[in-house]
Amino acid sequence: MQETNDMIDLCDCRCIHAKRITVAANDALPEEENQRMAQLFKAMGDGNRLKILWALDHGEMCVCDLAAFLQVSESAVSHQLRMLRQLQLVRNRREGPILYYRLADQHVRTLIQTALEHTRE
Amino acid sequence: MQETNDMIDLCDCRCIHAKRITVAANDALPEEENQRMAQLFKAMGDGNRLKILWALDHGEMCVCDLAAFLQVSESAVSHQLRMLRQLQLVRNRREGPILYYRLADQHVRTLIQTALEHTRE
DNA sequence: TTATCATATGAACAGATGCTCATATGATCA
DNA sequence: TGATCATATGAGCATCTGTTCATATGATAA
Numbered sequence: 001m002q003e004t005n006d007m008i009d010l011c012d013c014r015c016i017h018a019k020r021i022t023v024a025a026n027d028a029l030p031e032e033e034n035q036r037m038a039q040l041f042k043a044m045g046d047g048n049r050l051k052i053l054w055a056l057d058h059g060e061m062c063v064c065d066l067a068a069f070l071q072v073s074e075s076a077v078s079h080q081l082r083m084l085r086q087l088q089l090v091r092n093r094r095e096g097p098i099l100y101y102r103l104a105d106q107h108v109r110t111l112i113q114t115a116l117e118h119t120r121e
Numbered sequence: 122m123q124e125t126n127d128m129i130d131l132c133d134c135r136c137i138h139a140k141r142i143t144v145a146a147n148d149a150l151p152e153e154e155n156q157r158m159a160q161l162f163k164a165m166g167d168g169n170r171l172k173i174l175w176a177l178d179h180g181e182m183c184v185c186d187l188a189a190f191l192q193v194s195e196s197a198v199s200h201q202l203r204m205l206r207q208l209q210l211v212r213n214r215r216e217g218p219i220l221y222y223r224l225a226d227q228h229v230r231t232l233i234q235t236a237l238e239h240t241r242e
Numbered sequence: 243t244t245a246t247c248a249t250a251t252g253a254a255c256a257g258a259t260g261c262t263c264a265t266a267t268g269a270t271c272a
Numbered sequence: 273t274g275a276t277c278a279t280a281t282g283a284g285c286a287t288c289t290g291t292t293c294a295t296a297t298g299a300t301a302a
Contacts, residue, residue, distance in 0.1 A: 029175050035168055036240040037233075042166030046290075047159045054150050063249060076291060078250055088239070097248050097299050107239040111232060112158075118209070118228040119157040167260080184279060197261060199280055218269050218278050 043087050044111065048072060049080050052101075056090060057109060060102040164208050165232065169193060170201050173222075177211060178230060181223040 006025040044050055048070050055061060055069055063081065067074040081101060084090040089108050092099045103109060127146040165171055169191050176182060176190055184202065188195040202222060205211040210229055213220045224230060 023179050029172070033237070033240060034171055034175070037236045038166055038168045038171045040166075040236050040240060041162045041171065041232075045159055045161075045163030045166040047156055048290085050155055050159045050162065051150070054155070058144050073292070074249070075251085075293080078248095079290075082250075088242075094299085097246095099249065105239070105242075107235050107242075110235045111162075111239075114228050114231045114235065115158045115161050116154070118226070118232075119154060119161060121209075121226075121228075163259095169260085194262070195279070196263080196281085199278095200260075203280075215269085220279065 040087055040089070043083055043089060044115075046080075048076070049084060050112075052077070052080060052084065053089065053103065053108060053112060056101055056103050057112060060093075060100040062098045062100055066101070161208055161210070164204055164210060165236075167201075169197070170205060171233075173198070173201060173205065174210065174224065174229060174233060177222055177224045178233060181214075181221040183219045183221055187222070 007022040044053065051070055052066055055066060061069070063077055064074050066081075067077045070077060081090065081092075085092070088104050090101050091104050092101045094100075128143040165174065172191055173187055176187060182190070184198055185195055187202075188198045191198060202211065202213075206213070209225050211222050212225050213222045215221075
């Protein structure tokens with residue numbers, strides 16, 4: 001699986017103990033990827049944005065539906081949707097003057113489902 | 122699966138359109154559960170905390186190892202680990218004076234893996 | 243074109259967040 | 273017991289976040 005491959009030592013502290021964790025260099029997490037993942041989780045880490053995603057998991061909805069559902073202003077929802085759009089968590093389609101939002105892909109559903117299972121344990 | 126069961130209308134806005142999304146009442150997401158899920162995602166939504174989780178996915182590590190890995194103070198790591206502990210994302214065990222931290226369960230791994238797949242698309 | 247509906251955007255501000263520094267705790271060893 | 277190692281905790285502060293308010297845009301209908 002991992003042939004001749006440099007190993008990175010994750011442990012480099014002053015502690016007097018033997019345990020060492022090493023990771024194959026090509027398995028290391030680049031800073032940029034770490035930041036993009038963090039942004040993804042951060043986007044889901046707000047009560048209202050999570051409610052939006054949870055609602056959209058049941059079907060596509062327009063902005064003012066979401067505002068009514070969350071009981072916040074449409075402006076606030078619009079700001080949140082922009083973030084979710086930029087991070088590819090939701091997509092939209094226009095039908096006349098109305099924009100219908102939906103979840104972007106299956107990953108989002110998996111994340112919600114896994115988190116739900118975790119909190120219910 | 123869901124017998125005689127009240128339905129909740131997620132759409133209740135002023136828009137002039139027909140589409141309606143309804144959810145079975147017993148499928149609704151309680152406010153408390155929503156908040157706990159949001160806290161879980163928020164905890165993973167910080168670059169340094171995510172690095173901690175990513176590192177622990179490769180094996181258990183002590184606090185000063187993690188501090189060296191992240192290149193921040195041990196105090197900062199300790200603060201972060203407390204949050205991760207309280208949200209059941211990590212656990213620890215004592216071996217003499219050293220506390221070894223590890224991921225709490227498989228859900229955390231699934232969340233990291235799914236997020237990674239999503240950002241790599 | 244003008245008016246209106248649905249949504250987006252920018253500025254601004256209260257509240258939350260994550261770090262550092264100083265200090266406390268708890269285990270180990272002399 | 274006292275000293276030291278590994279970690280935890282609290283206060284304080286600069287930065288980030290999420291909302292509201294005001295305004296802009298883009299599609300539709302009169």
